Amino acid sequence: MEFVLIRHTACDIEPGVCYGRLDVPLRSSAAEDIERTLRSVPGVSAIFASPSQRCDRLARRLAQRDACELTLLPELRELDFGAWEGLHWNDVPRELSDRWADDPWNRAPPDGETEAQLFERVERAYHRIASCGVARIAIVAHGGPLRLMRCLILGLPASERWSWSIATGEAHRIAR
DSSP states (O other), rough: OOEEEEEOBBSSSSTBOOOOSOOOOBOTHHHHHHHHHHHTTTOOOOEEEEESHHHHHHHHHEEEEHHEEEOOGGGSSSOOGGGTTTSSSGOOOOHHHHHHHHHHTTTOTTTTHHHHHHHHHHHHHHHHHHTTTOOOEEEEEOOHHHHHHHHHHHHGGEEEEEEEOTTOEEEEEEEE
8 A cells, every 4th residue: 555645735825824724725826836746646546635725626636637536534634723823923922832832742722732632633534544445545635644644654653743744745655
């Protein structure tokens, strides 16, 4: 079984704005960005994606290209930053962001979620995806969920999530 992890293309949002669950649009160059990304993606038999518009658009184009089924999974959404969604990071009180950054696995932004909660959702999605029974599966999602998905696929502890990153519009293949 091979997994193709694909991060959505670049968003049309001002640098420095906190967004996770916030459903931000893609840049005006999205169509070209998506086609560029898809050139690096082999044919797949199934696609699972975050329902966020920044993932959905790429996933639908891939499903069209490969004539395969697309399943949108809410479990693949990005971390929920709660009350900080849409704020400039500079507008988040430093004492709150520092406290959260010291232990994001166990601490959540106000009205948001912890990375441990994100991991629980991604793990549920992983079990569903891994049991679909096809040879090559694409997962179109966000940086946070894809880091954790990689750990699950490779059998790594979640603490290894920050040892790897994936840029917007990038695809990464993992054979298992």
